[in-house]
Amino acid sequence: MSNVVSPARRSVPGLARHAARAVLAGGFALVPALAFAHPGHGPAVGFAHGFLHPVSGLDHVLAMVAVGIFAAQLGGRAIWAVPASFVALMAAGGFLGMSGIGLPLVELGIALSIIVLGGTVALGRKDWPLGAAMALVGFFALFHGHAHGAEMPVDASGLEYAAGFMAATAALHAAGIGLALSIGKLSEARAPRLAQAVGAVVAVAGLGILSGAI
Template identity: 35%
Template sequence: MQTLKVKIVAACIASLPMLAMAHPGHESAHSGFMAGFIHPFTGLDHLMMAIALGVLFSKFAKQWKITGVIAFILTLAFGFVLGMQGIFATMVEYGIVASLIVLAVALCVRHQMLLAISAIGLTMFHGVAHGFELAHSGNAVYVASGMIVAMALIYFGGLGLGEVIRRYVPYGDKMVAACAAVVALINLA
């Protein structure tokens, strides 16, 4: 009976990445700006990470709100360019996982600079993944532009949510930290 429980738990854990619905709809992702814009709203990984980064940055430092958006956009665009050139394409998944691990450590030790570095790494490697996928598409610039605009909007939503939580929810800071840890674990899975 114990072995059956272990097998059920292992099967559930193994299916977690499928539940993220990380990248559905890529078959139409090569059609232009709107396809790129819609893509982040169709993947749970995009939504969770952009909202979580916005919430985290609203919690840790006021100066990161605007500079965070600028860094987020530039890093994602830089990642797209690297991916289209095939740079880091073979190690993109390792880069994403390493960034998530560093992000989790930064949250545990409350280290703001480490948090910023891991968020930038995570954003860049995600851009590399999509840039590599779109490298041979004639509309790669339009799709990338749509994704960048959508991710920035989701990030702004996370900033707003973080402010509401910090100001109006009792123990909001602790809830944000706990939610961020859960998000990091889900995306790591």
Template identity: 45%
Template sequence: MNNTLRTLGTIAALTASASVSAHTGHGTETLLTGLAHPLGLDHLLAMVAVGVWSAAALPIGQRITGPATFMAALLAGALAGAAGLVLPGTEALIALSVVVFGAMLAFAQRIPARGGLVLVGLAALMHGLAHGAELPAGGGFVGYALGFLATTALLHSAGLGLGHAMLRLHGVAWRLLGAGVGVTGLVLLTRV
């Protein structure tokens, strides 16, 4: 229990120090900038939450399905964004996805797996559109995409580990984590 609380505290400290929106004022041309991009608050919370939710809501042999769904939809969205697809309000939808992930964590074992995976995929499409839309004309997609996919996979893995550790905790811990993520999403939503 102490290790889980320390992990939650570490995540809270990291998110408090991260930028509010991951989609402003950064380069998008290299592997290194792609690796750093998901460390913005909105992305970090979403990716970790997907792993935590997957550990709680999916059967043991299928827990990788949540992160795999997110990564596939993230890449599809990034390709669409790089091709010029722009949806108004994408930043607001990304912030809203953090609110939704907070609710999914608070009620992890009550949400049907298929419904949860659909929400994971839709949120990932929005995150991907933001990634792809940021690219300058003419280049940098492959390195940047490899970078943000690698960091996304690491954050999903951290979430799976945290979720696995939290399975031994009472439902109150899940609701507190979900509430924290959801409230942070609401704060992000007010700043879009």
């Protein structure tokens, strides 16, 4: 009997390994320039700039995509409740930042959010109580929201700017959910491991970002 494995059977894990390496390499290459979205953005006025703020920073992108994957892993009501909790608490953090109310260790909190959320996805546990999952992402959302709010200039429309970064956040959550569901369709048997691998890549990238935050 031949021991040759068909290309079709090799394709999924091989693709996952190459994708993980590419994401990891790309992430570390971008860390010096995009590690934190907040400083050096230029003018941040209105909906468009509010929308661009989260998507132009690697730290925000990784954390919010991880939230989406985490929600998809839990399934059920968590698919909408976990991202909704993040958006709501991020809005609260944004209000604090816009109001000039300080929040300690914002950059550290953002970096830790990537590590913790990526690690949570990597563990792949599905027995999280819904309230605990919402509280976890909501806690870190405060730091992300504060960073967005603190960057808003005094002459900007707070409502439009906030609507922009909330819309971008929801879009990134949807991307994470879509990624997890796409992995499931690609290979149902390997889907949990592939999603966990993505979480591990996110967590490792978070360690790289943390090294610049301390």
